[in-house]
Amino acid sequence: MLAQYATTLTFIALGAIFAYSFYAVLIAGQLSLGQAGFASVAAFSAATLAPSGDDVGDVPALLTAVVIGMAVGAVASVVLGLPTMHLRGVFLAIATLGFAEAVRVVLLNQEWTGGAQGLAVPRILTVGMAWTALAVVAYWFWRMGRSRYGRALEAIREDELAARSMGIDVGRHRLAAFVTSGAVAGLYGVLFAYYVRLIAPSDFDFTAAVDGLVTAVVGGSTMFLGPILGSGFQTMIPEIQRAVGVEAGWIRPFLAGLLLLVVILFLPGGLTSLIPRRTRVPSSSGGPGSAADPAPRLAARAHPAAGETVVSLTGLAKEYGGVHAVRGVDLEIRSGEVVGLIGPNGAGKTTLVNMISGLVPPSSGSATVLGTTIGRTPVHRVAAAGVSRTFQHSKLFNRLSALENVLVGAHLVSRPTFLRRLLWLPSARRDERAALEHAARCLRRVGLGDLAGNRASSLSYGDQRRLEIARALAAEPSLLILDEPAAGMNHVEAAQLSELIRSLAQGGLTILFIEHNVGMVLETCTRVVVLDFGEVIASGTPAEIAADPAVIEAYLGTADDDPGGSSVADGTLADPTGGSGAPTPDAVTNVDPSAAGTLDIPDTTPRNAT
Ligand SMILES: Nc1ncnc2c1ncn2[C@@H]1O[C@H](COP(=O)(O)OP(=O)(O)OP(=O)(O)O)[C@@H](O)[C@H]1O
Numbered sequence: 001m002l003a004q005y006a007t008t009l010t011f012i013a014l015g016a017i018f019a020y021s022f023y024a025v026l027i028a029g030q031l032s033l034g035q036a037g038f039a040s041v042a043a044f045s046a047a048t049l050a051p052s053g054d055d056v057g058d059v060p061a062l063l064t065a066v067v068i069g070m071a072v073g074a075v076a077s078v079v080l081g082l083p084t085m086h087l088r089g090v091f092l093a094i095a096t097l098g099f100a101e102a103v104r105v106v107l108l109n110q111e112w113t114g115g116a117q118g119l120a121v122p123r124i125l126t127v128g129m130a131w132t133a134l135a136v137v138a139y140w141f142w143r144m145g146r147s148r149y150g151r152a153l154e155a156i157r158e159d160e161l162a163a164r165s166m167g168i169d170v171g172r173h174r175l176a177a178f179v180t181s182g183a184v185a186g187l188y189g190v191l192f193a194y195y196v197r198l199i200a201p202s203d204f205d206f207t208a209a210v211d212g213l214v215t216a217v218v219g220g221s222t223m224f225l226g227p228i229l230g231s232g233f234q235t236m237i238p239e240i241q242r243a244v245g246v247e248a249g250w251i252r253p254f255l256a257g258l259l260l261l262v263v264i265l266f267l268p269g270g271l272t273s274l275i276p277r278r279t280r281v282p283s284s285s286g287g288p289g290s291a292a293d294p295a296p297r298l299a300a301r302a303h304p305a306a307g308e309t310v311v312s313l314t315g316l317a318k319e320y321g322g323v324h325a326v327r328g329v330d331l332e333i334r335s336g337e338v339v340g341l342i343g344p345n346g347a348g349k350t351t352l353v354n355m356i357s358g359l360v361p362p363s364s365g366s367a368t369v370l371g372t373t374i375g376r377t378p379v380h381r382v383a384a385a386g387v388s389r390t391f392q393h394s395k396l397f398n399r400l401s402a403l404e405n406v407l408v409g410a411h412l413v414s415r416p417t418f419l420r421r422l423l424w425l426p427s428a429r430r431d432e433r434a435a436l437e438h439a440a441r442c443l444r445r446v447g448l449g450d451l452a453g454n455r456a457s458s459l460s461y462g463d464q465r466r467l468e469i470a471r472a473l474a475a476e477p478s479l480l481i482l483d484e485p486a487a488g489m490n491h492v493e494a495a496q497l498s499e500l501i502r503s504l505a506q507g508g509l510t511i512l513f514i515e516h517n518v519g520m521v522l523e524t525c526t527r528v529v530v531l532d533f534g535e536v537i538a539s540g541t542p543a544e545i546a547a548d549p550a551v552i553e554a555y556l557g558t559a560d561d562d563p564g565g566s567s568v569a570d571g572t573l574a575d576p577t578g579g580s581g582a583p584t585p586d587a588v589t590n591v592d593p594s595a596a597g598t599l600d601i602p603d604t605t606p607r608n609a610t
Pocket residue numbers: 320323324325343344345346347348349350351352392578580606607608609
């Protein structure tokens with residue numbers, strides 16, 4: 001019975017292994033078409049270099065060939081990956097396709113490969129061996145999925161910039177994914193060679209690459225079962241054709257193309273997106289067996305002592321062409337301070353915090369943040385120094401659950417688990433539990449404990465802002481930067497947020513936050529810094545700022561500029577977002593603390609273009 005389907009089953013396994021080489025990079029959001037090149041160079045090298053089965057026995061000969069093929073595939077992917085890893089999307093696809101074509105043409109013109117005639121290889125692979133190899137590859141990706149490394153790759157796929165800000169070294173992770181892809185493609189090439197008896201460079205051409213990609217995409221790249229489902233589907237098409245007596249050769253590619261179209265249009269996550277994704281949510285009591293077996297803590301981070309300098313900026317400036325976004329800012333922030341950064345639209349607030357968090361290099365001046373010199377330091381290193389942030393426009397990992405988002409936030413304080421998960425070591429399980437409970441605590445802290453299993457994209461706007469804060473807190477930062485955290489929140493939510501910020505500061509956290517809700521800033525901060533035209537025009541306690549004529553003028557303009565007769569005493573906001581365009585379903589009006597009920601925010605125009 002099995003013998004009857006042995007060939008089909010073997011090709012399902014081979015197709016799935018090849019699709020895994022695409023899955024390995026798709027999971028990190030990379031589109032590569034070089035896998036056919038890795039597979040061919042691995043297959044020809046292994047078939048040439050591996051000992052014969054007659055000399056050492058069939059299985060040792062195949063195993064040696066597999067080791068050679070995977071090593072060749074991995075080395076080729078490093079050689080190709082180093083110069084191309086900075087490319088994104090279609091550019092990476094084109095570069096890798098160019099590599100695969102170059103390999104094919106070179107191999108076609110070599111004597112040792114047999115050229116167009118191809119190379120004879122003994123058939124050693126059996127259906128059992130093929131499925132054993134597939135099981136090992138699938139196991140690898142299954143155990144990777146919930147590891148710290150696997151989550152980092154998913155985070156990169158969802159939002160590369162946010163992933164960098166969580167301390168993930170994107171370049172290293174992308175290269176690692178690419179090398180895995182090369183090794184798995186090498187494995188496929190060798191197994192294919194030792195099954196089909198004769199390999200030629202044309203077996204690894206553009207059509208083969210597209211087949212592998214289609215299989216991976218149809219199966220889905222967000223769950224490890226995707227390539228197996230995809231390959232099952234693809235390989236079964238000719239079998240079904242045969243069964244119904246329609247054996248025209250064009251039907252398979254036609255149906256494969258149609259299937260790809262249907263999947264992309266109606267099921268962008270592939271077949272595996274039909275399988276619900278479960279998130280393990282620890283109970284609020286601290287997890288199973290917590291009384292007798294307390295969860296281990298995550299790695300402790302050293303924080304600066306109270307009053308120590310956290311941020312030191314000297315003459316910091318940023319120009320975009322003719323636009324002076326930030327001009328010569330001198331600013332010092334000390335540990336434990338809650339500093340509010342306010343100013344009209346286009347004043348340079350976001351640009352300033354982007355420079356502090358390492359996202360944007362300054363044009364001139366110097367900045368030291370938690371002992372790290374800003375400028376040439378990559379974002380993930382600035383994050384590792386203790387800076388964590390939220391963004392003006394939410395940058396969540398949308399297809400991950402709320403809890404998974406926060407787990408990614410804990411990247412810097414949790415331990416790598418992938419290799420230990422492969423070996424099923426109990427210590428990996430303990431570390432995972434610690435990370436899960438830490439993430440759940442962060443979610444509860446911002447009031448999202450009940451929504452841990454919900455997809456980030458399904459949360460309301462206000463909850464998404466809170467989730468970003470939970471994710472930033474998960475890194476246990478020394479400096480927390482919040483960019484307009486109350487945008488889109490109603491009165492009650494903004495008041496709760498203000499309370500949360502104060503309680504975090506009481507715990508010793510230094511906070512720098514941009515907010516258009518001036519009342520909330522004056523209520524929450526220990527110090528307020530006002531930017532206008534990229535310059536600091538005032539800095540002081542909330543009471544000093546509220547009474548500062550320069551600040552009032554920056555917001556309201558002079559009497560001449562203010563034909564509408566806005567009164568500094570009316571204490572209400574015409575536009576609570578300051579015209580930033582942030583969604584404001586139940587937006588905040590200006591809170592009116594007694595010391596500060598005189599500010600308004602009518603100015604909405606970027607004004608500092610030169
Ligand atoms: N990447 C960029 N390229 C060109 N100009 C930019 C860029 N980023 C910001 N700017 C300009 O720099 C100035 C400051 O912008 P920035 O976003 O820092 O102001 P902001 O105070 O944060 O404003 P808002 O409150 O509206 O967010 C604006 O004039 C803006 O148009």
